[in-house]
Amino acid sequence: MHEWTLAEAVISTVSQIAEKEGLKEVAEVEIKVGELQQIELDILEFALSQLKTLKLKNAKINIQTVKAELKCRVCGHKWLFEKEKMTEEIAEAIHFVPEIAHTYIKCPKCGSPDFEILQGRGIWLESMKGVK
Numbered sequence: 001m002h003e004w005t006l007a008e009a010v011i012s013t014v015s016q017i018a019e020k021e022g023l024k025e026v027a028e029v030e031i032k033v034g035e036l037q038q039i040e041l042d043i044l045e046f047a048l049s050q051l052k053t054l055k056l057k058n059a060k061i062n063i064q065t066v067k068a069e070l071k072c073r074v075c076g077h078k079w080l081f082e083k084e085k086m087t088e089e090i091a092e093a094i095h096f097v098p099e100i101a102h103t104y105i106k107c108p109k110c111g112s113p114d115f116e117i118l119q120g121r122g123i124w125l126e127s128m129k130g131v132k
């Protein structure tokens with residue numbers, strides 16, 4: 001399952017940084033997930049809690065979702081994808097197949113369905129705090 005792969009990557013990155021910084025313990029980790037990333041946050045949280053290493057055992061792991069930012073390829077207009085404005089069904093479809101977004105989302109300025117996703121996919125480590 002891909003949430004587990006992502007969780008492993010996060011834990012291994014955090015562990016490497018902790019090692020490099022000479023941290024005795026990691027206190028807090030902040031992870032950001034793009035809104036269009038195909039991921040189940042519950043599973044990710046569970047996977048993270050299961051994979052915690054010794055240095056991370058007391059770490060508080062915060063996961064935040066980041067809004068997707070889109071840019072029209074025709075007129076250059078940038079806008080934020082607002083999931084709340086979509087019907088549940090469409091939002092769900094986009095969640096599982098982000099490419100489908102092009103069918104439903106159009107540039108609010110010129111109406112073109114040709115846009116790129118500037119931000120809103122992937123998962124990354126935003127920050128971490130530790131004890132030396």
Ligand SMILES: [Zn+2]
Nearest residue numbers: 072075107110
């Ligand atoms: Zn446009």
